[in-house]
Amino acid sequence: xxxxxxxxxxxxxxxxxxxxxxxxxxxxxxxxxxxxxxxxxxxxxxxxxxxxxxxxxxxxxxxxxxxxxxxxxxxxxxxxxxxxxxxxxxxxxxxxxxxxxxxxxxxxxxxxxxxxxxxxxxxxxxxxxxxxxxxxxxxxxxxxxxxxxxxxxxxxxxxxxxxxxxxxxxxxxxxxxxxxxxxxxxxxxxxxxxxxxxxxxxxxxxxxxxxxxxxxxxxxxxxxxxxxxxxxxxxxxxxxxxxxxxxxxxxxxxxxxxxxxxxxxxxxxxxxxxxxxxxxxxxxxxxxxxxxxxxxxxxxxx
Amino acid sequence: xxxxxxxxxxxxxxxxxxxxxxxxxxxxxxxxxxxxxxxxxxxxxxxxxxxxxxxxxxxxxxxxxxxxxxxxxxxxxxxxxxxxxxxxxxxxxxxxxxxxxxxxxxxxxxxxxxxxxxxxxxxxxxxxxxxxxxxxxxxxxxxxxxxxxxxxxxxxxxxxxxxxxxxxxxxxxxxxxxxxxxxxxxxxxxxxxxxxxxxxxxxxxxxxxxxxxxxxxxxxxxxxxxxxxxxxxxxxxxxxxxxxxxxxxxxxxxxxxxxxxxxxxxxx
Numbered sequence: 293x294x295x296x297x298x299x300x301x302x303x304x305x306x307x308x309x310x311x312x313x314x315x316x317x318x319x320x321x322x323x324x325x326x327x328x329x330x331x332x333x334x335x336x337x338x339x340x341x342x343x344x345x346x347x348x349x350x351x352x353x354x355x356x357x358x359x360x361x362x363x364x365x366x367x368x369x370x371x372x373x374x375x376x377x378x379x380x381x382x383x384x385x386x387x388x389x390x391x392x393x394x395x396x397x398x399x400x401x402x403x404x405x406x407x408x409x410x411x412x413x414x415x416x417x418x419x420x421x422x423x424x425x426x427x428x429x430x431x432x433x434x435x436x437x438x439x440x441x442x443x444x445x446x447x448x449x450x451x452x453x454x455x456x457x458x459x460x461x462x463x464x465x466x467x468x469x470x471x472x473x474x475x476x477x478x479x480x481x482x483x484x485x486x487x488x489x490x491x492x493x494x495x496x497x498x499x500x501x502x503x504x505x506x507x508x509x510x511x512x513x514x515x516x517x518x519x520x521x522x523x524x525x526x527x528x529x530x531x532x533x534x535x536x537x538x539x540x541x542x543x544x545x546x547x548x549x550x551x552x553x554x555x556x557x558x559x560x561x562x563x564x565x566x567x568x569x570x571x572x573x574x575x576x577x578x579x580x581x582x583x584x585x586x587x588x589x590x591x592x593x594x
Numbered sequence: 595x596x597x598x599x600x601x602x603x604x605x606x607x608x609x610x611x612x613x614x615x616x617x618x619x620x621x622x623x624x625x626x627x628x629x630x631x632x633x634x635x636x637x638x639x640x641x642x643x644x645x646x647x648x649x650x651x652x653x654x655x656x657x658x659x660x661x662x663x664x665x666x667x668x669x670x671x672x673x674x675x676x677x678x679x680x681x682x683x684x685x686x687x688x689x690x691x692x693x694x695x696x697x698x699x700x701x702x703x704x705x706x707x708x709x710x711x712x713x714x715x716x717x718x719x720x721x722x723x724x725x726x727x728x729x730x731x732x733x734x735x736x737x738x739x740x741x742x743x744x745x746x747x748x749x750x751x752x753x754x755x756x757x758x759x760x761x762x763x764x765x766x767x768x769x770x771x772x773x774x775x776x777x778x779x780x781x782x783x784x785x786x787x788x789x790x791x792x793x794x795x796x797x798x799x800x801x802x803x804x805x806x807x808x809x810x811x812x813x814x815x816x817x818x819x820x821x822x823x824x825x826x827x828x829x830x831x832x833x834x835x836x837x838x839x840x841x842x843x844x845x846x847x848x849x850x851x852x853x854x855x856x857x858x859x860x861x862x
Contacts, residue, residue, distance in 0.1 A: 301664060301823030302647040304654060308728040311719040328849065335853045368717020368732045368739030375697040375716045382839075383832050386720050387696035428846035436842040440694060440831050441723035447831050450838045454845035462852055484856040491852070570723075577820045580827035 298574045298581075306576040307442045309567050315366040317563035319359055320434050321556050323393065324461030325468065326355025327430030330400050332465050332484060334424020337417075343477035346407060348469045349420065352427075353404035356397040363393070385437040396430045399423035431461035438566060444576055445503070445510045445569030446562075452499035453562070459495055460555040462488025467530060467551025470544045482538040485551045489531040492558055493524060507575060516565030519557045527554030596802055598687050598706035598810065611706030612751065613810035614760065614768060615776040616680055617783055618822075619795065621767040623649060623678035627661040630762035634747065635660065638735045654823070655681055657733035657742035661759050664822050679822050680768055682759070683708070683729045683744035684799060685810030686830060690724035691743075693832035699741075706773070707746040707810060715740045726806065726828035746810070773810060780812050792816070798824060805829030 300306075333348035364373045377394070381387040400423040406416035435454030438446040446453065466485025470478045500508045510516045530550030537543025569575045597611055631637060640658035645651050648665035655662045666677035685707045692700040692708055699714035700721060710721075710730075717739040721730045730743045747757035755761070760770035769776060780797055787795040794816045799809030805828050819826045 299818055299820035301666070301821065302645075302650075304823055306728055306820075306823060306825050307726065308656075308722045308731055310723045311732045328853070331850060331853045332856075335857055339857045341857075366719075368719065368734075368741070369715070372697075372714075372716035375699070375714055376718075378714075379696070379698040381693075381696065381698070383693040383835060384696045384720065385838070385842075386694065386718065390696060428849040429842075431849055432842045432845040435845065436838045437720075438723075439838045439841070440835060442690065442726045442829075442831050443723055446723075447834070450834060451841050454838075454842040455848065458845040458849040458852075462849060466856070480853075480856040484853060487852050487856065491848075566723075573820075573823075576825055580825055581820070584827040 298578050300573045300577065304573065305571050306573045307570050309570045310441075310443065311368075312563075313366055314560075314563075315362040317559040319362040319366075320457065320559040320563070321464065322355045322358045322362065323434060324431045324457055324555070324559075325464045325552075326352045326359060326400065327396060327427040328461035328465030328484075328488070329355060329427070329469065330396065330420075330423040330430070331427030332469055332481065334420050334427070336480065337420060339480070341477055341480065344469060344473050344481060345420075347472045348465070348481070349400070349404050349407055351465065351468055351472070352400045352423065356393075356400045359393060360397060385433055385440050389433045389437055392426060392429050392433055396423055396426045399426065428458070432458050438562065441566075442576075443566045443570045444507050444579065445565045448503055448507050448579070449499050452495055452502065456492060456495040456499060456558065456562070459488050459491025460558045463492050463527060463530070463551045464488070464555035467534070467548035467555075469548075470534065470538060471548030475539050475541055475544060478538075478544060482534050482544065485548065486531050486534050489527040489551055489554060492554065493527050493531075496520065496524070496558065506578060507569070510565035510568035510575070511561065514564070514568050516561050516568055519561035519564060523554045523557035523561055526550045526557060530554055596687060596808065598685070598702050598708070599689065599692070599807070600702035601704070601706045604704040607704050609704045609706075610772040610774070611810065612746070612771060613685055613707075613773045613776055613812065614682060614746075614757075614770055615780045615812045615814070616682065617767050617769065617780070617814045618677065618679035619783075619787065619792070619814055619816060620765045621663070621678040621680055622765055623663055623665055623676070624764060625652075625663050626762040626764060627680045627759035627768055628652060628659065628663060630758040631661045631744075634750070634758035635745070637742075638733075640735060655683070655727070655729045655743075656731040658735065660742075660744040666817075666821060668817075677816055677821065679813065679815065680759070680763075681822065681824070682811050683746070684727055684806065685744075685746060687802065687807030687809070688830040688833065689806070690726060690830040690832055691721035691730055693830065694720045694724040696720060703748055705746070705748075705751050707748065707751075709745045709748050710741055710743060712740055712742075717741060724831055726825055726830065776812060780814060783814055787814075805833065
């Protein structure tokens with residue numbers, strides 16, 4: 293059986309296309325930005341870099357404010373969002389994520405409010421530390437969330453997606469903090485942005501390669517492919533500019549914007565790749581058939 | 595037969611695991627199952643469309659179609675044949691939809707079946723991405739917004755009745771009963787067909803070592819699963835959860851290390 297003559301029922305999809313709308317990739321960006329910024333802020337505070345710590349904290353606070361709005365808006369029944377809080381299930385990355393978002397949102401919000409009003413220094417310190425510790429979880433659980441699905445482009449990329457999202461979050465957080473912070477205090481932000489962009493670019497390539505030509509197709513063609521190309525261009529340009537002109541404020545602003553744009557486009561590339569991957573039955577049936585043939589016969593039939 | 599995941603938590607209230615055996619070799623494509631299901635479960639009309647795909651104007655299983663009769667017209671060396679098959683939720687032993695549901699709306703019943711509690715579901719859509727068979731979807735009709743699928747007529751089971759589709763099926767293509775009995779009956783039917791020369795006959799979902807731990811809905815098919823729109827090797831994605839959380843933990847650690855690295859070395 294070749295990829296072109298794959299058996300199907302009138303070419304109809306086998307698995308359902310995700311019902312998630314563009315709020316979800318936008319949340320992947322805002323949540324990742326918030327998580328990595330919170331960690332950057334906590335680390336900056338520990339290093340005595342208050343100028344960077346304050347700005348990264350405000351970025352994180354913006355991220356955790358926007359995120360729940362996007363998540364709730366995407367629900368089929370937004371008024372029942374609180375039903376997410378009635379259980380904690382490790383078998384559901386979305387359930388685990390709900391509690392991460394709740395913890396991150398509360399701690400970052402408290403820390404930012406204390407910072408803004410310049411009150412309760414000890415509460416602020418512990419809230420910031422807590423949000424900093426939870427930040428990496430906030431930035432990566434979304435990779436686990438989409439990987440725990442039957443969408444071939446997502447499930448088969450389960451080893452790479454969390455790292456891709458970590459890199460993408462670091463690129464956005466570093467880039468935006470570098471753009472907002474005076475250059476003298478922004479060195480760690482520049483380095484984080486650059487490191488994130490490199491991780492993002494390399495992980496995307498590795499993921500594509502490891503998925504093989506067929507399953508990787510939605511990441512390179514169509515809407516997903518277009519976003520991937522834009523992401524690559526923006527991240528490369530942003531990284532190079534940050535490296536060469538990051539110590540100039542205007543250069544840092546341009547580089548930060550490009551890094552953030554690259555991160556944004558990466559999330560949309562993954563989102564659209566998933567939708568396209570579910571919509572075409574070949575991506576589901578051909579690898580399954582190959583797997584079954586390798587084992588002798590499909591496990592489901594006898 | 596093993597119980598469905600979580601079924602044993604019912605303790606003394608546990609019931610024998612029940613399911614469907616859909617013998618497609620005797621399906622005549624009357625769609626009585628689709629109609630009975632819609633009537634009993636008040637499943638709304640979701641558009642009257644002409645698909646051009648043989649006599650199948652239902653299209654696929656969804657929030658608004660809990661039984662779906664597939665029609666395949668085959669021109670073969672030994673002449674023309676119809677394949678007709680009434681598809682339904684598989685009520686998997688390891689159910690992806692149930693595993694990922696973040697509200698606990700999707701539960702295992704005392705009968706081993708998988709049911710969505712409509713008053714709990716908030717329509718997040720995660721179950722849609724976790725079903726290897728594309729059974730669940732969101733109902734947009736009338737501003738519903740919730741996820742819906744076959745309940746195996748949970749309300750009828752509680753009153754000792756069989757599901758509406760099985761009750762209405764005029765050829766016993768859809769059979770309902772304790773899963774153990776159904777599996778034995780399915781095997782017997784398969785052996786009979788093989789003896790009479792129907793070499794294409796095969797069971798689908800009867801192997802408890804498959805990727806979903808065996809299905810509560812077993813099928814007798816006359817061609818490859820893909821021909822009916824069924825996946826040839828379905829896997830509950832949560833089977834790989836350890837790998838997935840491992841990758842996330844590693845990525846989170848690397849992110850923390852990356853932030854630490856960003857502060858390493860002298861300032862300017």
